[in-house]
Amino acid sequence: MNGPAIWAIYKYEMFRFFRTLMESLASPVISTSLYFVVFGAAIGSRIEQVEGVSYGAFIVPGLIMLSVMTQSISNASFGIYFPKFIGTIFEMLSAPINFLEIVIGYVGAAATKSLIIGVVILITAFFFVELRIAHPFAMLLFLVLTCLSFSLFGFIIGIWAENFQQLQLIPLLVITPLVFLGGSFYSISMLPPTWQVVSLFNPIVYLMSGFRWSFFGAADVGVGWSLLAIAGFTALCLGVIWWIFKTGYRIKS
Amino acid sequence: MTAIVDVDNLTKTYDGGLTALSGVSLRIEQGEIIALLGPNGAGKTTLISALCGITSPSSGRATVGGHDIVTGYRKARAMIGLVPQEVALEPFERVINTVNFSRGLFGRRRDDALTEKILRQLSLWDKRRARIRELSGGMKRRVLIAKALVHEPRVLFLDEPTAGVDVELRRDMWRVVEGLRADGVTIILTTHYIEEAEAIADRIAVIDKGRILLVEEKTALMTRLGRKTLRIDLREPVEAVPASLADYDLELAPDGRSLSYHYDTRGDGTGITRLLQALAAAGLGLRDIQTTQSSLEEIFVGMIREGAA
Ligand SMILES: Nc1ncnc2c1ncn2[C@@H]1O[C@H](COP(=O)(O)OP(=O)(O)OP(=O)(O)O)[C@@H](O)[C@H]1O
Numbered sequence: 235m236n237g238p239a240i241w242a243i244y245k246y247e248m249f250r251f252f253r254t255l256m257e258s259l260a261s262p263v264i265s266t267s268l269y270f271v272v273f274g275a276a277i278g279s280r281i282e283q284v285e286g287v288s289y290g291a292f293i294v295p296g297l298i299m300l301s302v303m304t305q306s307i308s309n310a311s312f313g314i315y316f317p318k319f320i321g322t323i324f325e326m327l328s329a330p331i332n333f334l335e336i337v338i339g340y341v342g343a344a345a346t347k348s349l350i351i352g353v354v355i356l357i358t359a360f361f362f363v364e365l366r367i368a369h370p371f372a373m374l375l376f377l378v379l380t381c382l383s384f385s386l387f388g389f390i391i392g393i394w395a396e397n398f399q400q401l402q403l404i405p406l407l408v409i410t411p412l413v414f415l416g417g418s419f420y421s422i423s424m425l426p427p428t429w430q431v432v433s434l435f436n437p438i439v440y441l442m443s444g445f446r447w448s449f450f451g452a453a454d455v456g457v458g459w460s461l462l463a464i465a466g467f468t469a470l471c472l473g474v475i476w477w478i479f480k481t482g483y484r485i486k487s
Numbered sequence: 488m489t490a491i492v493d494v495d496n497l498t499k500t501y502d503g504g505l506t507a508l509s510g511v512s513l514r515i516e517q518g519e520i521i522a523l524l525g526p527n528g529a530g531k532t533t534l535i536s537a538l539c540g541i542t543s544p545s546s547g548r549a550t551v552g553g554h555d556i557v558t559g560y561r562k563a564r565a566m567i568g569l570v571p572q573e574v575a576l577e578p579f580e581r582v583i584n585t586v587n588f589s590r591g592l593f594g595r596r597r598d599d600a601l602t603e604k605i606l607r608q609l610s611l612w613d614k615r616r617a618r619i620r621e622l623s624g625g626m627k628r629r630v631l632i633a634k635a636l637v638h639e640p641r642v643l644f645l646d647e648p649t650a651g652v653d654v655e656l657r658r659d660m661w662r663v664v665e666g667l668r669a670d671g672v673t674i675i676l677t678t679h680y681i682e683e684a685e686a687i688a689d690r691i692a693v694i695d696k697g698r699i700l701l702v703e704e705k706t707a708l709m710t711r712l713g714r715k716t717l718r719i720d721l722r723e724p725v726e727a728v729p730a731s732l733a734d735y736d737l738e739l740a741p742d743g744r745s746l747s748y749h750y751d752t753r754g755d756g757t758g759i760t761r762l763l764q765a766l767a768a769a770g771l772g773l774r775d776i777q778t779t780q781s782s783l784e785e786i787f788v789g790m791i792r793e794g795a796a
């Protein structure tokens with residue numbers, strides 16, 4: 235393992251993030267605040283309580299997940315797509331490093347960024363609603379795992395994408411709907427029975443449920459299932475990355 | 488002496504089916520400067536890319552510093568610096584950051600003194616805080632060179648470093664190259680400028696259609712090139728070369744109006760003075776004289792044509 239090289243990539247990517255810290259943080263914080271105003275205050279005042287929690291508080295885990303997932307994907311995919319696009323990837327390929335080290339550097343940085351954003355949103359939430367976290371360590375674990383696995387996923391998208399449209403395609407077409415339908419803003423148990431069954435095929439439901447459990451102690455599905463789902467997703471992404479590594483898919487001609 | 492770069496029967500066929508390198512073998516000695524010359528699409532960049540790890544060779548093998556470029560890629564690549572043909576830099580990054588990043592990528596600890604030295608050599612020190620997009624094209628090229636040098640490579644690939652570069656930068660660049668040569672760095676450069684190869688390289692390799700056509704010491708080539716032709720246009724056409732001029736090996740044009748004399752510029756005497764006197768003595772009136780030199784270019788173009796035939 236070429237530790238210093240991984241560190242160089244990581245630092246470089248993080249540097250970019252801190253250089254545009256305001257922009258990086260402003261948009262998730264502002265949009266989350268808007269969600270609080272719209273869902274929490276306006277709609278929430280009519281919903282009152284879900285599973286014994288005020289609606290404003292109930293949507294906090296969902297909002298964090300929504301931001302963390304989309305940020306992980308866009309950070310990681312853009313992070314690797316950009317050097318491919320402008321050609322600076324040659325430097326990575328001709329350095330004494332292997333693909334896994336490149337992955338660790340880029341994915342590590344992307345995951346760290348979204349983790350920071352997730353934590354900032356959580357802090358923002360405290361300004362809007364009264365919030366207690368039942369299982370802080372489990373919460374952190376879910377948060378970190380989500381950041382990691384979705385950054386891996388984003389990295390794959392960045393390698394695969396051949397233009398900017400493709401880069402946007404998966405997040406827009408797949409992730410956003412799955413997140414919205416994944417119980418971010420409601421409990422699965424509020425759905426009609428058929429839709430509850432359909433929901434069980436949505437992997438995001440498991441992540442959401444586990445994450446919300448770490449806040450409020452109540453879950454739609456068992457916590458074990460949640461962990462299994464995220465571990466499975468991570469393993470799947472790692473498998474694809476290993477395949478890219480072996481074949482040089484879309485990076486080496 | 489063992490070769491620092493040893494390419495053995497390297498072949499590269501791109502996915503589309505195009506064979507850009509077919510069975511290239513080349514041994515490059517430690518400390519030499521070798522120029523790769525060849526027309527567009529000859530495979531120069533492909534050869535460099537394969538050696539640097541940017542493309543995977545289809546078959547054959549190569550070592551750099553004794554390390555196989557595939558199985559020993561870490562050690563091989565650690566020795567290599569690459570200045571690519573295309574300028575690829577992050578537009579919003581600052582010069583100094585991107586240079587330091589390159590060193591980090593090679594697993595080397597930051598060395599501010601070295602970075603400063605390199606940036607100064609390339610007249611970039613004043614621009615170190617500038618963003619890449621604020622630089623001129625030539626400056627960007629220098630940044631690429633700085634990035635390639637900052638991890639202290641032993642083998643440097645320069646892929647058309649002087650394309651679109653002004654005289655001053657060229658001079659800067661050759662000064663840097665001279666310094667590197669003095670440090671024993673091996674340099675492989677591609678260029679379309681034959682004078683450039685002449686001026687700087689120890690050896691010249693000609694590549695076309697993925698094959699090495701020739702590798703030769705520059706001096707040997709230059710000797711071949713040292714031959715010049717003096718053409719003498721005569722006032723009045725002659726039937727044959729006068730007997731008094733038989734010693735000079737003159738060639739008479741079919742129309743009898745001009746004589747050609749071949750001579751070696753490197754010889755002690757070219758014999759031109761004596762020839763002109765002999766011409767006057769023979770009573771031939773001269774209308775005009777001109778000299779021509781076969782350039783490397785002509786030799787190469789001839790060679791490439793032969794290769795195509
Ligand atoms: N990534 C690629 N995929 C497919 N074909 C390629 C690729 N890169 C280069 N080629 C082809 O391989 C051949 C050799 O190209 P290469 O870039 O090595 O030439 P070159 O000698 O560097 O030319 P130039 O002097 O124009 O830079 C060309 O026919 C080119 O079209």
Ligand SMILES: [Mg+2]
Nearest residue numbers: 531532533572
């Ligand atoms: Mg080229």
